[in-house]
Structures are given as C-alpha cells and as structure tokens.
C-alpha cells in the first residue's frame with residue numbers, strides 16, 4: 001500500500017493536473033475569503049460552504065485516472081500479478097488522493113493562523129467542525145470517484161460520471177425542491193425525508209456549525225467504506241470477464 | 242514447478258482456452274507457440290493471476306494461483322504482452338516502485354543495478370519511460386519481471402517489435418536466465434522457440450496440439466511432408482495411379498522434363514509415410530524413377546501446417562502423440 005501511495009502522490013506532484021487543481025482551490029479560497037473579510041468577518045464557515053463547489057469541481061479530476069488509467073495502460077496486469085492484495089491497491093489509491101487533498105487543508109489552516117496572528121477571534125469548535133466536515137465530505141467524494149474510475153478505461157467518462165453522481169448526492173434535496181416547485185407536485189414526505197437523509201451537503205452543514213453528530217460521522221464513514229468495498233469488488237470482478 | 246490442469250477459459254460464449262494441461266519442470270524453458278488468437282496470452286494471464294479461469298487449476302511451486310495467490314505470485318515475474326509501464330515515470334522511479342510493490346527483501350540499490358546491467362538499460366536509467374524506444378521499453382518490461390529474483394518467469398512475446406540484433410540479445414538473455422529460472426515464453430516464431438526453449442507446447446484455437454522438444458517436433462513433422470517426384474511415365478496415368486494410393490492427399494503436376502518425363506508433387510495425408518507404397522507402385526508399373534526427393538519443409542511451413550485450419554488436427558495430434566511415444570520408448574531403451 002505504501003508503494004502505491006508514494007507512486008500516486010508523486011504522480012500528482014509531477015503532473016500539471018495536480019498543480020492546476022491546487023491552484024484552482026487556492027484561487028477560489030482566496031477570492032471567497034477576501035469577499036468575506038471585506039464584510040468584516042473572519043469566520044470561515046461561509047467561505048467553506050462555497051468551497052464545496054470547488055471540491056465538487058476538482059475531485060473528479062483527481063480521481064478519474066486512478067484506476068481507469070491502470071487499465072488503459074495495461075499496468076493493472078502489473079498490480080494483479082504482484083503479491084499484493086487488491087484492497088491494499090484500492091486503499092493506496094484512496095489515501096493518495098486524500099493526502100494530496102490535505103495540501104489544501106494545510107492551506108486553510110495556515111490562513112486561519114495568519115488571521116489569528118492579526119487578532120481575529122476564532123471559534124475553534126466551529127473551525128474544527130469545518131475542517132472535519134470538509135475532510136469527510138472530500139473523502140466520500142473521492143471514494144465515489146475512485147469507484148467510478150474502476151468501472152471504465154476512459155478517464156473522461158470517469159470524470160463526467162463522477163460529476164453527475166456527486167452532483168446528485170451533494171444537492172439532491174435541492175433538486176427535489178426545485179422539481180416540486182416547477183411541477184408543483186408535492187413529493188411524498190417519505191421520499192423527501194430519504195433525500196434529506198442522503199444529501200451530503202446537509203450533513204456537511206451540520207459539521208460546520210460545530211456540531212459533531214455521531215450519525216453524520218457514521219454516515220460518511222459508511223459511505224466511504226461501502227464505496228471502497230464496491231471498488232475492490234469491481235476490480236476483482238474484472239478478472240472474471 | 243508449474244502445473245496446469247484442465248484449464249478452460251470462456252469469454253462469454255467464446256472459448257479461448259479449451260481444457261489444456263501441461264507442466265513445466267524446475268529450470269526448464271518452455272516455449273508457448275501458436276498463431277494470433279490461439280490463447281497464449283489468456284493462458285499466461287491466468288497463470289499469473291491476472292485473469293480467472295472458467296475451469297481447471299494452475300499451481301506454481303505447489304501453490305494454487307487462485308486459492309493461495311500471495312505465495313504463488315511471490316515466485317512470479319511476468320512480462321505481459323504489452324509491457325506494463327507508467328509513461329510518466331523514469332526508469333529509476335519505475336523499478337523502485339516495482340521493488341517496493343513486491344516488497345523485495347534484497348538490498349535495493351545493488352539489486353536494481355544488477356538487473357539494469359543484465360538487461361542493458363543503464364544508459365536510459367534516468368530517462369522518462371515515455372521517451373524510450375520500443376526496444377528499451379521491452380527491456381524495462383523484462384527488468385520489471387526480474388525484480389525480486391522470482392524463480393518463475395513468464396514472458397509474453399518478449400522479442401516482439403525488436404530489431405534483429407536486439408532479438409538475438411534478448412534470446413541470449415533468456416537462455417542465460419533459463420539456467421537459474423523456470424521460464425515460459427510465448428512466440429509466433431518457431432525458430433525463436435527452437436533457439437531458446439527446451440520444450441515446445443503448440444497451441445491453436447485454445448487447444449494443445451503438440452508438446453515436445455523442438456527437435457523432435459520438427460523431425461516428426463518433416464517426415465510427413467510432400468515428395469517431389471520425376472517419373473518416366475504418362476502424365477495422366479501416373480497421376481491417377483498415385484492418387485489411388487492410400488495415404489495420398491493430392492498429386493499435382495509441376496512440369497515436363499523432356500521426352501515422357503514428368504514432375505509431380507505428392508502430398509501425403511498427415512501422419513502417413515507414403516514412400517514405400519510409392520516405390521512399390523513404381524516397381525509394379527515399371528516406371529523409371531528419375532528423382533524422388535522430400536521437399537524440405539522449413540520451420541515456418543511446419544508451424545503453418547500445425548496451425549492450418551484445413552489440416553485434420555485430430556489426425557495430426559494422434560500422429561504426433563504416437564511419434565512422441567515412440568521416441569520416448571527409444572529413449573528408454575538406450
């Protein structure tokens with residue numbers, strides 16, 4: 001697993017894509033933060049709300065090639081014939097993407113300390129909630145991207161499919177609201193509750209208020225575990241073609 | 242060392258490998274010979290755990306690839322048909338990654354350096370793989386298989402796409418590796434297999450049609466080949482009479498050699514030796530034989546013949562098996 005993490009991280013840091021992703025994140029973070037600072041607030045919560053959009057944009061770009069490319073380059077044969085467990089390969093890829101993402105979190109934390117230095121008051125519980133929520137959210141989106149990347153050989157297809165699915169999972173109750181508004185059909189409460197239950201964004205928001213609800217934590221960890229497991233299954237199934 | 246038992250692989254309804262069994266002894270170099278689509282790569286992928294079998298089992302040094310993959314794969318080095326390279330890595334980074342991936346215990350620097358020296362890739366060691374020539378890519382692929390010094394090497398068409406000089410170098414390398422490793426290599430080229438391998442398994446349409454030493458194989462098959470015959474006889478009569486012999490597949494007229502002398506080519510049915518019946522016919526008819534010569538069959542011809550769609554593979558297989566048994570008996574008697 002260590003070998004895989006090392007290779008993937010190196011690939012991120014030596015590819016233009018890796019730097020493009022970091023630049024985009026830094027750019028948006030900078031803009032959003034400046035916007036809020038002008039209004040005299042050093043609270044990051046709203047900034048990070050907006051950053052979810054940036055996450056949504058960059059995560060499929062990070063995950064699309066993880067497994068799709070192995071199949072296209074036929075390097076999967078290398079991994080499959082090596083004395084390594086498939087779950088270790090999948091976990092290695094997952095952690096590589098997550099660790100790469102941590103560069104962004106480091107950036108956020110550094111920003112925060114800079115403002116602390118300039119005398120801003122910071123609610124540490126809210127701050128921790130923000131970071132933790134964003135970490136869980138990104139990890140969940142990464143596993144979804146990883147899973148989709150295992151399904152196809154084509155990076156572009158993987159990216160587009162990941163956009164579609166993560167868009168739905170992130171904002172499904174908003175879509176439902178829009179849907180019922182336009183069609184003026186009242187959605188059954190059971191359905192709307194289910195949608196609320198799944199909606200990633202709602203769950204993320206509760207973190208940002210400094211509320212560490214165990215159900216939310218369990219929810220994200222389950223999503224991560226389920227998608228990792230399914231990814232392993234898909235990679236394994238490929239051998240049974 | 243390697244045991245393949247009743248291996249079958251179906252892709253959907255397409256039967257790619259059909260109930261094949263063979264074994265490879267410790268220290269042997271086995272050639273896997275067959276035309277495109279014969280099922281060579283499929284078999285090798287199953288052997289290395291990249292692909293699952295529909296039925297049958299494969300074991301490496303006693304470890305089943307499916308149920309005990311970890312132990313089996315630790316003994317394997319595999320060069321797939323397309324070398325599994327990461328274009329954006331340098332050779333150095335790549336081999337280092339393989340070393341880490343296989344969790345090799347030997348000292349890293351010296352081990353990798355030794356392999357680079359062996360496959361002669363020192364001069365590209367620091368270059369990006371995507372800029373290497375085909376030959377060097379192939380060598381890096383072989384280097385990758387050698388990392389960890391596995392006892393079994395499985396090489397899928399290791400010399401494909403190389404220039405003649407490199408082909409010879411790689412063949413020599415494989416022969417040398419064969420002294421300390423068990424090797425299976427696949428190829429379309431019979432001379433290659435003959436030059437390198439101790440034993441050949443010929444596979445066609447997923448079935449094994451021969452399993453023998455290269456020398457036996459070519460000797461056995463050349464016994465069957467066509468005869469060139471110049472007779473002092475009437476063309477029509479001679480052709481009819483020869484055609485009527487049992488064991489003759491076809492007779493064709495080549496050209497006239499002056500007064501009443503005609504040249505024919507006689508093709509026997511696979512597995513039949515028609516020289517004697519032919520001689521008897523000439524004697525009975527009192528035709529003068531001006532020339533009787535076996536048409537030397539090149540190795541390519543043999544291969545084409547073995548894998549030809551129109552030859553009756555069942556007859557061919559039987560004849561090969563019979564001859565192999567004969568050879569073995571003779572060997573035992575000596």
Ligand SMILES: Nc1ncnc2c1ncn2[C@@H]1O[C@H](COP(=O)(O)OP(=O)(O)OP(=O)(O)O)[C@@H](O)[C@H]1O
Nearest residue numbers: 241252255257275276277278279280281282283284
């Ligand atoms: N993934 C796959 N799905 C369906 N059919 C396949 C697949 N891979 C191979 N085949 C089929 O299985 C048969 C055997 O293929 P294989 O690649 O093993 O042949 P080969 O002997 O290696 O040929 P070559 O000399 O061209 O490399 C072929 O008919 C091929 O079309």
Ligand SMILES: [Mg+2]
Nearest residue numbers: 281282283322
């Ligand atoms: Mg092949």
